[in-house]
Amino acid sequence: xxxxxxxxxxxxxxxxxxxxxxxxxxxxxxxxxxxxxxxxxxxxxxxxxxxxxxxxxxxxxxxxxxxxxxxxxxxxxxxxxxxxxxxxxxxxxxxxxxxxxxxxxxxxxxxxxxxxxxxxxxxxxxxxxxxxxxxxxxxxxxxxxxxxxxxxxxxxxxxxxxxxxxxxxxxxxxxxxxxxxxxxxxxxxxxxxxxxxxxxxxxxxxxxxxxxxxxxxxxxxxxxxxxxxxxxxxxxxxxxxxxxxxxxxxxxxxxxxxxxxxxxxxxxxxxxxxxxxxxxxxxxxxxxxxxxxxxxxxxxxxxxxxxxxxxxxxxxxxxxxxxxxxxxxxxxxxxxxxxxxxxxxxxxxxxxxxx
Amino acid sequence: xxxxxxxxxxxxxxxxxxxxxxxxxxxxxxxxxxxxxxxxxxxxxxxxxxxxxxxxxxxxxxxxxxxxxxxxxxxxxxxxxxxxxxxxxxxxxxxxxxxxxxxxxxxxxxxxxxxxxxxxxxxxxxxxxxxxxxxxxxxxxxxxxxxxxxxxxxxxxxxxxxxxxxxxxxxxxxxxxxxxxxxxxxxxxxxxxxxxxxxxxxxxxxxxxxxxxxxxxxxxxxxxxxxxxxxxxxxxxxxxxxxxxxxxxxxxxxxxxxxxxxxxxxxxxxxxxxxxxxxxxxxxxxxxxxxxxxxxxxxxxxxxxxxxxxxxxxxxxxxxxxxxxxxxxxxxxxxxxxxxxxxxxxxxxxxxxxxxxxxxxxxxxxxxxxxxxxxxxxxxxxxxxxxxxxxxxxxxxxxxxxxxxxxxxxxxxxxxxxxxxxxxxxxxxxxxxxxxxxxxxxxxxxxxxxxxxxxxxxxxxxxxxxxxxxxxxxxxxxxxxxxxxxxxxxxxxxxxxxxxxxxxxxxxxxxxxxxxxxxxxxxxxxxxxxxxxxxxxxxxxxxxxxxxxxxxxxxxxxxxxxxxxxxxxxxxxxxxxxxxxxxxxxxxxxxxxxxxxxxxxxxxxxxxxxxxxxxxxxxxxxxxxx
Numbered sequence: 001x002x003x004x005x006x007x008x009x010x011x012x013x014x015x016x017x018x019x020x021x022x023x024x025x026x027x028x029x030x031x032x033x034x035x036x037x038x039x040x041x042x043x044x045x046x047x048x049x050x051x052x053x054x055x056x057x058x059x060x061x062x063x064x065x066x067x068x069x070x071x072x073x074x075x076x077x078x079x080x081x082x083x084x085x086x087x088x089x090x091x092x093x094x095x096x097x098x099x100x101x102x103x104x105x106x107x108x109x110x111x112x113x114x115x116x117x118x119x120x121x122x123x124x125x126x127x128x129x130x131x132x133x134x135x136x137x138x139x140x141x142x143x144x145x146x147x148x149x150x151x152x153x154x155x156x157x158x159x160x161x162x163x164x165x166x167x168x169x170x171x172x173x174x175x176x177x178x179x180x181x182x183x184x185x186x187x188x189x190x191x192x193x194x195x196x197x198x199x200x201x202x203x204x205x206x207x208x209x210x211x212x213x214x215x216x217x218x219x220x221x222x223x224x225x226x227x228x229x230x231x232x233x234x235x236x237x238x239x240x241x242x243x244x245x246x247x248x249x250x251x252x253x254x255x256x257x258x259x260x261x262x263x264x265x266x267x268x269x270x271x272x273x274x275x276x277x278x279x280x281x282x283x284x285x286x287x288x289x290x291x292x293x294x295x296x297x298x299x300x301x302x303x304x305x306x307x308x309x310x311x312x313x314x315x316x317x318x319x320x321x322x323x324x325x326x327x328x329x330x331x332x333x334x335x336x337x338x339x340x341x342x343x344x345x346x347x348x349x350x351x352x353x354x355x
Numbered sequence: 356x357x358x359x360x361x362x363x364x365x366x367x368x369x370x371x372x373x374x375x376x377x378x379x380x381x382x383x384x385x386x387x388x389x390x391x392x393x394x395x396x397x398x399x400x401x402x403x404x405x406x407x408x409x410x411x412x413x414x415x416x417x418x419x420x421x422x423x424x425x426x427x428x429x430x431x432x433x434x435x436x437x438x439x440x441x442x443x444x445x446x447x448x449x450x451x452x453x454x455x456x457x458x459x460x461x462x463x464x465x466x467x468x469x470x471x472x473x474x475x476x477x478x479x480x481x482x483x484x485x486x487x488x489x490x491x492x493x494x495x496x497x498x499x500x501x502x503x504x505x506x507x508x509x510x511x512x513x514x515x516x517x518x519x520x521x522x523x524x525x526x527x528x529x530x531x532x533x534x535x536x537x538x539x540x541x542x543x544x545x546x547x548x549x550x551x552x553x554x555x556x557x558x559x560x561x562x563x564x565x566x567x568x569x570x571x572x573x574x575x576x577x578x579x580x581x582x583x584x585x586x587x588x589x590x591x592x593x594x595x596x597x598x599x600x601x602x603x604x605x606x607x608x609x610x611x612x613x614x615x616x617x618x619x620x621x622x623x624x625x626x627x628x629x630x631x632x633x634x635x636x637x638x639x640x641x642x643x644x645x646x647x648x649x650x651x652x653x654x655x656x657x658x659x660x661x662x663x664x665x666x667x668x669x670x671x672x673x674x675x676x677x678x679x680x681x682x683x684x685x686x687x688x689x690x691x692x693x694x695x696x697x698x699x700x701x702x703x704x705x706x707x708x709x710x711x712x713x714x715x716x717x718x719x720x721x722x723x724x725x726x727x728x729x730x731x732x733x734x735x736x737x738x739x740x741x742x743x744x745x746x747x748x749x750x751x752x753x754x755x756x757x758x759x760x761x762x763x764x765x766x767x768x769x770x771x772x773x774x775x776x777x778x779x780x781x782x783x784x785x786x787x788x789x790x791x792x793x794x795x796x797x798x799x800x801x802x803x804x805x806x807x808x809x810x811x812x813x814x815x816x817x818x819x820x821x822x823x824x825x826x827x828x829x830x831x832x833x834x835x836x837x838x839x840x841x842x843x844x845x846x847x848x849x850x851x852x853x854x855x856x857x858x859x860x861x862x863x864x865x866x867x868x869x870x871x872x873x874x875x876x877x878x879x880x881x882x883x884x885x886x887x888x889x890x891x892x893x894x895x896x897x898x899x900x901x902x903x904x905x906x907x908x909x910x911x912x913x914x915x916x917x918x919x920x921x922x923x924x925x926x927x928x929x930x931x932x933x934x935x936x937x938x939x940x941x942x943x944x945x946x947x948x949x950x951x952x953x954x955x956x957x958x959x960x961x962x963x964x965x966x967x968x969x970x971x972x973x974x975x976x977x978x979x980x981x
Contacts, residue, residue: 032849038459038546041872042852042893046562050544053564115452116618117639125639184675196676198665199641303445303667305640318849 005343012335016328017069020103023327024065027320033057034112034318055112057320068109068324071102100321108328109321113314119325122310127329128209129199130299130306134292136222137230138284145234146280149241153276154268156246164238171235180228180301187224195221197303225302229295233287237280245276278348285341293330441661442953442970443682445673445689449640449666453621455606456538459546465688467603468962469645469662470628474502474531474585475601477960481716481767481877483597487526487607497592497914498555502600504528504583509650510609513633515624522650523609526629528585530607532577535587537613538604539575541565547604550875553596555588591912594919595769595878601961602876631657631966640666657966664689671696677948680979683970686711686947686955687963694820697754700948709948712756716874716959717943718765718882719757721813721828722896724868725936727861729809733934734801737781739811739867740938741794742835743828744787748940752823755946759783760939762927763872763882767959770879770910770923778924779931779939794835806836814844814865816851821869824940855895868895873943877960879923883907887930887937898936903929952978 035051036042043051052058056067066075101107108119152164187194200221201211211218248254249272257267296308307326314322450463455471458464476486488502510523510530535554538545539561552558555576563570576588589596599605609620609627616625623637628648635646644663648654664682667673670690676682677692685692692700692710700706723730723739730736745759761779764771772778784790795805803809813829815821825843832841844865846854854863855870872893875881884907885891889899903926910922930936949955952974956967 030849031853035546036849037852042856043546044549044892046558047544047546047549050541050548050561051546054542054544113451114449115454115457116621121639181671181675184672189675189679196679196681197667197672202638202641300669301672303665303669303672305638305666309640309668316848 001343001346005339008339008342012339016331016335019331020069020324020328021065023324024068024320025061027315027318027323028061030318032318034320036318055110067100067102068321069103071100071105071107103328108325111322112319113317113322114319119321122322123307123325123329124208125203126305126307126310128203128205129201129304130292130295130308131209132201132205132211133222133225133229133295133298133304133306134288136226137233137291138288139230140223140226141230141234141237141287143234144230145237146241146277148234148238150245150268150273152238153242153245153249161242164242168235168238171231174231176228176232176297177301179231180225180298183224183228184301194224197221199304199306221302221304225298225304228301229291229298233291236287240280240283241276244279245272248272248276281348282341282345285337285344289330289334289337292333436661439660440658440970440972442659442684442965442968444662444664444684444686445676445682446643446664446666447670447688447690448668450643453626453634453637455534455603455608456543456545458603462688464603465962466634466643466645467606468630469632469965470626470630470634471603471606471608472508472526472630473601473603473606474504475597477598477601477877477958479956479958481874481959483601486601487531488600491597493596493914497594497912498589500587500589500596500600501580502531502585502587504531504585505652506583507652508629510627510629511633511648511650512627513624513635513646515636520633520646520649523627525582526607527582528579529582530609531585531605532579533610534608535577535605536575537608545604547602547875550599550602551604553589553591553593553599555590592914593880593911594914594916595876595880595911598876598878603961631964632662635661635663642666651966653966658969659965662965677950680950683950683953683975684948684955686945686949691755691946692948694754697946706948709950711945711947711949711955711957713945713947713957714758714765714767714959715943715945716765716767716877717871718760718763718939719824719871719941719943720760720763720869720937720939722868722870722937723935724861724864724866724895724897725899725934726897727864727866729801729803730866732801734797735803735809736935736938738794738797738801738836739832740779740935741781741790741797742832743782743938743940744790744831745783745940747787747831748824748827752827753820753941755944757941757944760942762931763887763937763939764879764923764927765874765942768874768877768879768882769916770883770920772924772927773942775924777932778927782938791835798836803836803839806832806839809836809839811839811841811867812844812865813841813867813869814846814851814854815869816848817845821845825869857892857894857897861897870895871943874960879919879926880907880911883923883926883930884911896936898930898934900929900934900936950975950978 033048033052034057035048049058056064056072059067063075100109106120108123111117111119111122114122148164148168152161155161184196188196198221200215200217200219205211213219249268254267254272257271258264293308293311295304295306296312298304299306299308307329310322311326311330313319314326446462448462450458450466451460452458452463453466453470455467458467472487474486474488474491475483478484487504487508489505491500491502493500504526506525508526510526511520512523513520535551537543539548539551539554539557541561541563542565548557548561552561556574557576560573560575563573578586578588580586587596587600593599607629612625612627613620616622619625621634623634626634628634631648631651631653632645633648635644637643642663642665644661647657647660651657667676667689670693673682673690674685674693674696677685682689700710721743723736725731725736730739749755749757749759758766759782760773761776761783762772764773766773776783781790781793784793798804798806811832813825815825822843822845829841829843832839845851853859854865855868872882872886886893887896887898887903888894888907889901889904906922906926906929910919910926913919913922931939945957952971954969955963957963
């Protein structure tokens with residue numbers, strides 16, 4: 001098992017590197033650059049040149065990529081070593097600015113459009129908030145989804161089942177941008193409870209991620225966006241729980257348990273429910289990643305300073321370093337999530353073995 | 356057992372809702388020690404000289420003593436600023452930079468203008484007024500400007516741990532010179548450096564590689580005469596120069612702070628400022644607050660002590676907070692009220708009174724690519740410009756009481772011709788039918804009766820607002836020229852600008868493009884010369900007229916205001932009336948909401964002077980139920 005995990009981790013490195021390269025090239029193939037305009041106006045060439053030189057965008061593409069991954073000094077070092085290569089003089093004249101220490105040393109570079117800010121800072125201040133929102137949404141989705149699915153399965157084809165399915169379909173089909181303002185209208189505006197916008201937890205966070213959950217401020221701001229984000233997920237969980245429990249409940253061993261004369265309650269909770277939750281638990285990883293990466297609209301509606309905004313606006317801004325880095329972090333999350341699911345899967349169902 | 360689990364889960368849900376219902380912790384009473392001066396009556400022995408003899412007398416006198424007193428005060432630990440006058444606004448997006456050399460957007464500029472002073476500033480009518488400079492004069496040849504500065508403006512710093520604001524040192528001419536040179540230094544890579552190219556040697560300094568040998572020998576025409584006098588030499592006489600030194604790129608900057616913190620000098624706790632406010636808190640992407648600078652020259656006139664709020668990009672969310680009395684404004688540095696809410700706001704008895712619509716120094720226009728047939732023919736351009744019902748666009752699409760435009764330079768800018776309807780009058784006739792008839796006559800004269808044979812591409816950058824205007828205009832043109840085919844395309848902003856750039860291929864370009872221009876400084880030079888000079892790279896129309904170029908270049912260099920106004924009049928005559936290179940649509944307005952307890956002064960150029968605003972704190976507290 002350990003060997004398997006290590007191999008998976010090692011494999012993810014070239015995958016992530018390749019992905020970085022693809023994003024890097026895709027972004028640069030888009031017409032227009034980060035400094036062609038400010039607001040509504042375009043900039044003179046001389047000014048654009050100053051800006052591009054500052055951020056090494058005047059370097060050949062290969063040097064830029066090398067600088068992003070390995071850092072300026074290593075890129076510069078290769079250059080002096082193989083001084084016959086073209087582009088060497090450019091590197092040396094531009095080397096006055098240390099733009100990046102390189103991915104390999106954990107430096108994601110400088111943001112191009114937010115002057116003087118490093119991408120590391122952007123990620124450190126926004127990613128924990130997106131993650132907190134994601135986790136709270138997931139908890140709410142589970143609290144609503146699992147009981148709903150269980151009840152629907154146990155009362156199959158009754159009115160409970162039908163109305164459960166109806167609520168699930170409704171939850172799946174209401175878009176965030178409708179549900180969010182609707183919740184704002186109901187709770188803060190009409191009932192005068194909970195906050196309209198903002199985020200209640202401020203850095204520094206415990207272990208860099210966890211907010212103080214005993215602080216009312218946190219919940220006041222987190223509940224509405226988390227419900228908005230979690231509703232669709234809770235609907236999927238409810239449907240999955242229902243389908244899985246329905247299948248399990250028809251298995252032979254359940255019939256045996258009933259034949260033994262066990263009470264229905266014991267049959268369901270001891271024997272059926274635990275097994276029926278296996279598929280639900282295994283999709284939690286991908287689901288929470290989908291929530292964290294898909295939070296842009298909810299963050300927008302509720303004015304939450306999360307990472308979704310950087311993910312979306314950096315494309316329009318042509319902020320090469322931000323978009324490459326944010327995508328890289330999301331991919332890292334995805335790779336980790338998938339690995340975790342595989343591990344949990346093997347632990348839940350002993351029949352699955354990795355070799 | 357199942358029911359127990361289910362019970363537990365439901366209890367958790369109930370708990371969540373219960374949490375939602377209860378409030379925060381109550382204010383805690385605290386004991387603090389204060390030093391008070393009190394008058395006490397004491398009996399003391401006094402040595403007195405009476406008639407040459409020294410005697411000791413016991414007297415009862417009042418003396419003033421300093422005493423340490425313990426007091427129990429109710430301190431709201433959550434909000435130590437309770438009782439201070441505060442204006443709650445929202446901020447539409449994270450300011451990309453609070454560095455005067457680097458800021459380019461309105462949000463950043465708004466905050467910079469609250470925290471820093473320039474040599475000059477602008478009043479609510481966009482006139483240039485003294486600020487750091489008390490007065491200025493120009494040499495007879497118009498090339499050397501001398502500014503005399505006040506000596507009582509202080510650099511201040513706010514200590515984030517104690518909240519104390521302390522003075523550092525006075526602002527001097529050196530700081531202004533440092534600011535200008537820093538903006539121009541190629542390593543600073545300032546976007547707006549080009550606005551200072553009028554200063555002698557500035558362009559060469561800004562465009563030379565700083566690693567090269569010749570860079571060290573370059574000189575810029577900025578000279579410090581003494582602590583409070585600065586002399587700036589310009590390339591050519593420029594009557595508008597006093598408005599240039601009201602731009603943030605020329606503001607005084609604290610050299611030692613910038614040296615100490617580098618790019619991070621504008622963070623709260625690091626920043627050193629000299630304006631009516633200083634930076635109190637900047638949690639990136641979350642919130643910004645500024646606080647009154649008690650050491651400022653006119654601090655006794657500043658009523659609002661804390662100004663700021665959360666960064667909210669979604670205008671409808673901010674609108675909900677405004678209606679819930681959580682925000683005092685829907686205005687800069689935040690969003691305007693959302694367009695879909697406009698009809699409701701105008702119909703609402705209370706909110707219609709809170710609505711403030713004021714002229715703004717921007718023009719929305721459609722440009723014709725003058726080199727691309729069939730729009731190389733002025734008659735075709737005039738016909739299309741005439742066949743636009745500008746008032747209907749304003750009434751049914753933009754809804755902000757904008758003003759139909761018939762000139763490029765809007766009212767309020769020096770050199771505008773908005774009062775003279777002999778220029779572009781055919782675009783804003785009283786009756787749209789007259790315009791329509793004229794358009795059809797012109798298009799027939801150009802050889803395309805009823806628009807037959809015309810295949811027109813109109814392009815705008817991707818945005819719902821631009822799309823709605825484009826569709827309205829498309830319908831108007833289809834009605835005017837039934838046999839023409841008019842198509843709309845949109846492109847994402849960065850791609851769009853690439854397409855429009857004057858050196859891009861004409862085959863890639865549309866026939867007609869949407870654009871807009873807002874004043875950097877309130878002079879027609881910023882409009883007619885910087886946009887439509889044939890050398891300008893904002894000249895997407897590829898309008899190239901030597902006579903026009905000569906006019907605007909002459910206007911830039913003469914000093915006499917009347918001569919300049921006349922030259923700009925002639926230039927607009929060519930641009931709009933004679934060859935109709937572009938079709939202006941409307942002059943922008945500010946559309947804002949202010950709560951009745953806020954009174955404001957609005958500046959059309961630069962950030963609004965918050966230091967002149969007031970808040971009726973009692974009315975505000977009452978409305979909030981506090």
